[in-house]
Amino acid sequence: MAIADFSDISKPAGVPFVATPASLPIPAFSDIAKAANDLINKDFYHTQAANLEVKLKAPNGANVNVKGKQAFDGATAGSVEGKYTLKPQGMRPPPFLLFSRLSFPLLSSTRHALHLALLSRPLQASVEGQSDQDSNDAEPPSRPPSRPPSQSPSQSPSQLDLQQQKWNHNLYLTYAMNPGITVTQGWTTQAILDTKVELASVMSQPVKAEFQNLFNPSNPSKAAQKLNLTFKQPNLHARAFLDHGAAGNINALIDAAVGHEGFVVGAEAGYDVSKAAITRYSAGAGYQHPTFTASVMAIQNLSVVSASYYQKVNSNVEAGAKATYDLQGGKSLGLEVATKYKLDPLSFAKAKINDRGIAALAYNTKINRGVTVGLGLSLDTAKLNEAGHKVGTSLTFEG
Numbered sequence: 001m002a003i004a005d006f007s008d009i010s011k012p013a014g015v016p017f018v019a020t021p022a023s024l025p026i027p028a029f030s031d032i033a034k035a036a037n038d039l040i041n042k043d044f045y046h047t048q049a050a051n052l053e054v055k056l057k058a059p060n061g062a063n064v065n066v067k068g069k070q071a072f073d074g075a076t077a078g079s080v081e082g083k084y085t086l087k088p089q090g091m092r093p094p095p096f097l098l099f100s101r102l103s104f105p106l107l108s109s110t111r112h113a114l115h116l117a118l119l120s121r122p123l124q125a126s127v128e129g130q131s132d133q134d135s136n137d138a139e140p141p142s143r144p145p146s147r148p149p150s151q152s153p154s155q156s157p158s159q160l161d162l163q164q165q166k167w168n169h170n171l172y173l174t175y176a177m178n179p180g181i182t183v184t185q186g187w188t189t190q191a192i193l194d195t196k197v198e199l200a201s202v203m204s205q206p207v208k209a210e211f212q213n214l215f216n217p218s219n220p221s222k223a224a225q226k227l228n229l230t231f232k233q234p235n236l237h238a239r240a241f242l243d244h245g246a247a248g249n250i251n252a253l254i255d256a257a258v259g260h261e262g263f264v265v266g267a268e269a270g271y272d273v274s275k276a277a278i279t280r281y282s283a284g285a286g287y288q289h290p291t292f293t294a295s296v297m298a299i300q301n302l303s304v305v306s307a308s309y310y311q312k313v314n315s316n317v318e319a320g321a322k323a324t325y326d327l328q329g330g331k332s333l334g335l336e337v338a339t340k341y342k343l344d345p346l347s348f349a350k351a352k353i354n355d356r357g358i359a360a361l362a363y364n365t366k367i368n369r370g371v372t373v374g375l376g377l378s379l380d381t382a383k384l385n386e387a388g389h390k391v392g393t394s395l396t397f398e399g
Contacts, residue, residue, distance in 0.1 A: 021262025021289050026237040028230075029255035029266035032286045033295040036308035039320040040338045040352055044362045045376025045392040048072075055398045061085065072390065081186035081194075191216055206232045222246040235259055237266075249274045262287050264295075303328045316342040357381040364394075372396040 027034060045051065054066040061084065068078035180200030187193055192214055199209040212226040227242040238256040245251065250273040257266030264287070270280035283302065286295030292311040299306070305327060310320040318340040324333040338352035347365035359381050364374045374394035380386070 021287075024262065024288050024290065026232075026235060026257055026259040026264060027288070028237050028239055029257045029268050029282075029284065032257065032264055032266055032284050033293070033297055033306070033308045033322075035288075035293045035310040036295070036320040036322055039310055039318055039340060039350075040322055040336050043350055043364055043374065044352070044360050044378075045374045045394045046360055046362075046378035046390045047376075048392050048394075050392070051374075051394040053394075053396045055396070057399070061087070077189050079186055079188040081184060083182065083184040086181040086183075191218055193217065202229075208232075251279070253280075259288075262289055264288060304333065353381070370398045372398070 048069045049072050050070045052066075052068045054064075056064040056066075058064065063083040065081045065083070066078070067081075068076065070076045182196075182198040182200075184196040184198070185194070186196075193216070194212070194214055196210065196212045201207060202209045208230040210226075210228040210230075212228070214224040214226075216222050224246045225244040229240045231238045236256065236258050239254070241253040243251045243253075252271045252273060253268065254271075255266060255268030257264055259265070263285075265285045267283040268281065269278060271277070272279050281301055282297065282299040284295060284297035286293060290312075292309070294307075294309050296305065296307050298304070303326065304324060306322060306324040308320065308322040310318070312318050319338070321335070321337045323335045325331075326333050332355070335355040336352060337354075338350065340348060340350045342348045347363070349364075350362040351360070353359040357380060359379045361377045361379075362374065363376075364372065366372045372395075374396075376390075376392040376394070378390040378392075380388055
């Protein structure tokens with residue numbers, strides 16, 4: 001009995017994709033509470049008196065980012081950064097593999113290619129003193145061997161005298177790797193030269209590597225290096241950070257998060273190589289949904305516990321809260337509540353308040369395609385008639 005084929009039945013049009021907890025990617029350990037943390041801490045402009053950022057993109061694809069900020073005490077700081085990603089050149093096998101009698105792609109992906117091939121080609125008699133051994137060691141031809149002069153266009157290879165023809169057989173195993181490479185070069189007003197090289201894949205597709213070198217030309221002995229590795233799988237997100245400090249000490253930090261059907265559990269541990277001792281450890285758990293997230297994190301050697309909650313009420317309103325408690329001291333360290341309202345497609349407003357009565361307001365609007373303005377205000381609601389309130393501005397240019 002034939003099985004009915006329903007593949008030709010068209011799917012309902014206009015049905016949007018509905019995200020589920022299982023379809024959400026597993027976050028890194030430090031990002032388990034990212035939704036609530038971003039809502040509470042991000043896009044509030046009262047922390048600096050003024051903030052300027054210029055983003056430019058060159059015709060060759062290089063990104064240039066210039067930042068400058070001024071603190072309330074008058075101190076200024078700035079940086080300039082250039083970022084360029086090398087374009088992939090494709091994974092075409094070597095030309096001689098195209099003329100191989102047998103070619104097997106053992107590994108095929110967007111960044112890796114492994115081929116096993118058998119190449120056979122006829123050899124002419126040695127007429128210039130070249131030995132057969134030299135012919136065997138020669139490079140494979142870049143194009144198919146030409147037809148012997150004795151063979152007519154209508155003559156097939158089966159009609160040749162194969163006993164009088166010498167053949168050379170070679171077995172080739174080729175491996176090609178073409179990872180995406182991103183180079184970032186930065187310079188700060190503290191005379192720090194920041195060089196970063198990112199490899200999109202190392203040995204296998206899910207592994208990402210990042211090397212960073214911090215160099216001060218006026219004090220070369222104080223250079224520092226960092227190596228970061230990231231490994232991702234559908235139910236696992238693991239990272240390793242190696243930090244070689246300016247004093248010569250080496251610190252390592254490893255974290256991992258695993259998840260299933262929206263539930264996420266993770267932990268991290270820090271290790272001082274020179275002291276051969278664990279310096280820190282933390283743990284956390286959470287649940288993520290397309291419209292809300294909840295998490296509990298235990299940091300600072302499990303001595304401080306924080307619980308956070310975030311919810312997207314609708315397409316225009318977001319709300320979140322975070323509470324922190326010190327287990328060793330037996331006291332609350334803080335409670336914050338924040339919300340965000342999307343005024344229109346180009347602007348939004350945010351507000352938050354903590355248990356000490358410090359309130360913050362923020363407004364962000366995009367004037368045109370290349371200019372974004374942000375305004376921030378911080379108020380001490382318990383001392384409204386006193387000084388100490390803060391006002392900050394942010395200006396971003398994109399081109």
